[in-house]
Amino acid sequence: xxxxxxxxxxxxxxxxxxxxxxxxxxxxxxxxxxxxxxxxxxxxxxxxxxxxxxxxxxxxxxxxxxxxxxxxxxxxxxxxxxxxxxxxxxxxxxxxxxxxxxxxxxxxxxxxxxxxxxxxxxxxxxxxxxxxxxxxxxxxxxxxxxxxxxxxxxxxxxxxxxxxxxxxxxxxxxxxxxxxxxxxxxxxxxxxxxxxxxxxxxxxxxxxxxxxxxxxx
Numbered sequence: 001x002x003x004x005x006x007x008x009x010x011x012x013x014x015x016x017x018x019x020x021x022x023x024x025x026x027x028x029x030x031x032x033x034x035x036x037x038x039x040x041x042x043x044x045x046x047x048x049x050x051x052x053x054x055x056x057x058x059x060x061x062x063x064x065x066x067x068x069x070x071x072x073x074x075x076x077x078x079x080x081x082x083x084x085x086x087x088x089x090x091x092x093x094x095x096x097x098x099x100x101x102x103x104x105x106x107x108x109x110x111x112x113x114x115x116x117x118x119x120x121x122x123x124x125x126x127x128x129x130x131x132x133x134x135x136x137x138x139x140x141x142x143x144x145x146x147x148x149x150x151x152x153x154x155x156x157x158x159x160x161x162x163x164x165x166x167x168x169x170x171x172x173x174x175x176x177x178x179x180x181x182x183x184x185x186x187x188x189x190x191x192x193x194x195x196x197x198x199x200x201x202x203x204x205x206x207x208x209x210x211x212x213x214x215x216x217x
Contacts, residue, residue: 001043001046001047001050001075001079001083003072003075004046004050004072004075004076004079006072007072007073007075007076008026008029008030008076010072011023011026012026012027012030018073022073025080026076029041029076029080032084038086038087038088039084039085039086039087039093040084040085040086040087041083041084041085042083042084042085043079043083045082045083045085046078046079046080046082046083047079048082048121049078049079049081049082049113049114049117049121050070050075050078050079052113052116052117052120052121053068053070053074053078053113053117054067054068054069054070055067055153055155056068056113056116056149056153056156057149057152057153058109058149058152059145059148059149059151059152060148064152065152068109068113071106074106074110077099077110078110078113078114080094081094081097081114082117096210098197108141108142108145108195109145109149111131111142111145111193111195112142112145112146112149113149114191114193115129115131115142115146115174115191115193116146116149116150116156116160116174118190118191119160119169119172119173119174120159120169122190124172124190125170125171125172126171126172127172127173127190127191128172128173128175128187128188128189128190128191129172129173129174129175129189129190129191129192129193130174130175130176130177130187130189130191130192130193130209131143131146131174131175131176131177131193131195132177132178132179132192132193132194132195132205132209133176133177133178133179133194133195133196134178134179134196134201135178135179136176136177136178137178138178138195138196139176139177139178139195140176141195142176142193142195143167143174143175143176146167146174147162147167150162150167177205179204179205189209192205192206192209192210194206194209
């Protein structure tokens with residue numbers, strides 16, 4: 001968390017300029033550390049997702065085959081999501097997050113990393129993770145990122161089974177799902193990742209996921 005903590009300091013000092021909502025998230029993080037309440041920030045859990053992400057490899061572009069290196073703001077994002085937990089239960093504080101960044105800033109890769117980590121580390125038997133978009137073809141973009149990272153990362157390729165429309169780990173799986181899919185009913189998502197949220201005509205898919213999910217991103 002060293003780089004994430006430096007990012008926090010740089011945002012608060014004004015060295016790094018960010019949008020209002022990002023700054024508020026940083027300020028909330030710092031303020032909440034001193035609260036005597038039901039949540040705590042577990043640095044070990046925060047560091048665990050970061051370490052996992054950086055053991056995965058890029059599968060395309062100029063960095064293909066090299067380990068993924070998270071930027072400081074990504075470390076803060078992952079650390080916040082996975083590090084804040086309830087003191088009594090250890091369950092994550094944040095069940096839903098919204099992230100909006102310009103294209104080519106690694107958002108799809110971030111989502112791919114989270115989905116794999118969810119299956120491997122959350123300890124939920126029969127976990128179901130869905131990449132959701134207005135069209136199944138769009139949802140398959142994130143799904144493909146997961147599959148390709150698995151194929152090029154030692155340690156993952158032997159644990160996951162990659163199929164055309166699903167990625168399986170023990171009794172858990174990752175699948176793409178579009179608003180135009182014929183399989184929206186009868187599923188029980190433990191995590192849902194909605195791509196291009198602004199393109200959805202309504203909150204139908206979000207509501208379906210949140211009504212069933214134990215955790216949603």
